[in-house]
Amino acid sequence: MxxxxxxxxxxxxxxxxxxxxxxxxxxxxxxxxxxxxxxxxxxxxxxxxxxxxxxxxxxxxxxxxxxxxSNLVKYKGVWVADEQTRKKIQLEDCEISDDLLTKMYCPRCLANKDQLISLNDFVNSDGFYVECPVCNFDRLIIEYIL
Missing domain, CATH: 1.10.287 (Helix Hairpins)
Incomplete structure (x- = not known):
């Protein structure tokens, strides 16, 4: 009591x-x-x-x-929350929404530190990249065709 x-x-x-x-x-x-x-x-x-x-x-x-x-799947070298999220990302043609970015995780931090770290984004002339705010891992996700 x-x-x-x-x-x-x-x-x-x-x-x-x-x-x-x-x-x-x-x-x-x-x-x-x-x-x-x-x-x-x-x-x-x-x-x-x-x-x-x-x-x-x-x-x-x-x-x-x-x-x-338990639901993670790989997409272009990064971990994605689940298969449904991976399919949504595949449908994007120029950039990925913030909501989807929070469901994309750094493969290096997961392997080395056993942590799920959501990725940030940046764009340059090559295309749309994701980058880890912790270890600076980056990966081209959407390539722009010039």
């Missing part, structure tokens, strides 16, 4: 008032120690909740990453 902080603080406040009214030094000392322990537990709980969220996010990313890898 998780109590809201407002209820915990309210209970601590009520305890403090009761201790103050009693004028008992031992009871006051014990109450102060108890308040300190409760504050530490609340802080530790916050830290654990934050860590738990981070771990859940990492696990979700790992599952997504595993899913992505």
């Amino acid at each position: 998780k109590l809201p902080y407002t209820e915990v603080r309210s209970a601590i406040g009520a305890l403090t008032k009761a201790i103050d009214k009693s004028k008992n030094l031992e009871l006051s000392t014990a109450g102060i120690k108890l308040q300190s322990i409760i504050s530490q537990l609340m802080s530790e709980n916050d830290d654990l909740e934050h860590e738990n969220k981070q771990l859940k996010d990492q696990l979700a990313d790992a599952w997504q990453n595993q899913f992505d890898r």
